Amino acid sequence: MIKKWQILSSIVDRDYRVFRVRVDRCVSPRTAGTGEFYTIESNHWVNVVATTPERNVVMIRQYRHGSRRVTLEIPGGLVEEADPGDAAVRELLEETGYSGKERRLIGSTNPNPAIFNNLCYTYFIPDVVKTAPLCLDADEDIDVELVPVAKIPELISNGTIDHALVIVAFHFYFQQNGLYRLS
Numbered sequence: 225m226i227k228k229w230q231i232l233s234s235i236v237d238r239d240y241r242v243f244r245v246r247v248d249r250c251v252s253p254r255t256a257g258t259g260e261f262y263t264i265e266s267n268h269w270v271n272v273v274a275t276t277p278e279r280n281v282v283m284i285r286q287y288r289h290g291s292r293r294v295t296l297e298i299p300g301g302l303v304e305e306a307d308p309g310d311a312a313v314r315e316l317l318e319e320t321g322y323s324g325k326e327r328r329l330i331g332s333t334n335p336n337p338a339i340f341n342n343l344c345y346t347y348f349i350p351d352v353v354k355t356a357p358l359c360l361d362a363d364e365d366i367d368v369e370l371v372p373v374a375k376i377p378e379l380i381s382n383g384t385i386d387h388a389l390v391i392v393a394f395h396f397y398f399q400q401n402g403l404y405r406l407s
Contacts, residue, residue: 227253242266242302246341262339269335269344270311271300271393274322274352280370282322282352287365296369296379297390303345312347318359320368324352331396335389346393348400 229250238245243266251258274282281298288295299319303311309327317323332345360366371379376394379385385394397403 229253232258236265237262264340266302266340266342268303268308268342269300269389270303270308270315271298271344271346271389272312272316272349273298273330273346273393273397274316274320274324274349275373276322276353276370277351278370279373281373281376282316282320283369283371284319285367285369295387296371296385297387298393300344300389308345309347312345312349316349316352317356319364319366321354321356321358322352322368323355324349326350328400330400331392333389333392344389344392346396348397 229252232249232251234246234248236244237247243264246263246265248261248263249258250261276282283296283298285294285296287293299316301311301315301319305311305314309329312327313323326349328348330346330348332343334340335342335344358366358368376385377398380391380394385391
């Protein structure tokens with residue numbers, strides 16, 4: 225049976241404003257050997273699947289420095305509030321100018337438990353309407369696109385949507401809305 229490793233020391237090695245790198249020195253319960261492990265500590269994240277009354281998903285295109293290309297995604301960002309649902313509403317409004325009257329948590333996932341300590345919450349906000357102009361950070365450039373819900377599986381299959389957390393968000397959305405069932 226797998227056992228938890230004993231932590232000998234844990235220090236924050238670097239702080240980069242939106243995340244910190246933690247170094248843990250641990251003992252293996254199986255071998256009694258020690259190892260160093262690096263964890264990226266971050267606030268939780270939030271993703272938003274927002275649909276219009278016409279059954280379009282409010283999506284964004286933006287340049288991503290990691291992949292060095294423009295991607296098609298859903299709104300999302302860091303959770304700065306106590307309630308991730310409040311962050312979902314805020315991110316949707318800031319990045320798209322859309323808002324809705326209802327929000328529902330449809331799932332959460334650990335982005336990568338090997339190196340991250342946080343969760344990504346996915347919220348569904350139906351029947352959104354444009355209520356405000358975009359309110360972007362200085363280092364954000366975003367174009368808003370309305371994409372028919374029915375087109376999402378094709379965009380995932382052909383690689384247009386390739387952000388893992390966005391794909392997971394659509395999995396939660398389709399599962400919660402009965403658009404497919406896992407066997």
